[in-house]
Amino acid sequence: MIPGLVSIVICAYNNWPDVEMTIESALHQSYQPLDVIVVDNSSTDRTPEEVPKRFGHRVRYIRQPNRECAGAYNAGFEVARGEFIQFVDGDDVLAPNKIERQVEVFRANPELDIVYGDVRKFQSM
Numbered sequence: 001m002i003p004g005l006v007s008i009v010i011c012a013y014n015n016w017p018d019v020e021m022t023i024e025s026a027l028h029q030s031y032q033p034l035d036v037i038v039v040d041n042s043s044t045d046r047t048p049e050e051v052p053k054r055f056g057h058r059v060r061y062i063r064q065p066n067r068e069c070a071g072a073y074n075a076g077f078e079v080a081r082g083e084f085i086q087f088v089d090g091d092d093v094l095a096p097n098k099i100e101r102q103v104e105v106f107r108a109n110p111e112l113d114i115v116y117g118d119v120r121k122f123q124s125m
Helices: 018-027 047-058 068-079 098-108
Strands: 002-012 034-040 060-063 082-089
Touching: 002 018, 002 068, 002 098, 018 034, 018 047, 018 082, 034 047, 034 068, 047 060, 060 068, 068 082, 082 098
Parallel strands: 002 034, 002 082, 034 060
Antiparallel strands: none
8 A cells, every 4th residue: 555645447348439438537637646546347348459559557457257346446556555445336427636635534434434526527528
């Protein structure tokens, strides 16, 4: 565990191109340092080709047999190095300051185990 580091674990399964937005939203957080892990549950779309090609060393890409979301989150958790963990589905987008605001709450309230916020729904074309 690396103090202050936030590991963002993204569960991907046939989400291309939406998972691209998810990854971008994770990489462009106002908070640093970040460890972005994409766990691909054997996608049959463009995910296996596009994620390594577009994001290279900026994310850790793990491809595994489909173990559903829980299996992807567990695989990401096993390799995560962060003091804090953020799980996110491959069709969700994080607000640019989400991680920063949550870490601030954790720092101000060290007795907390979990912090969450509101959700807004949108749909891509």
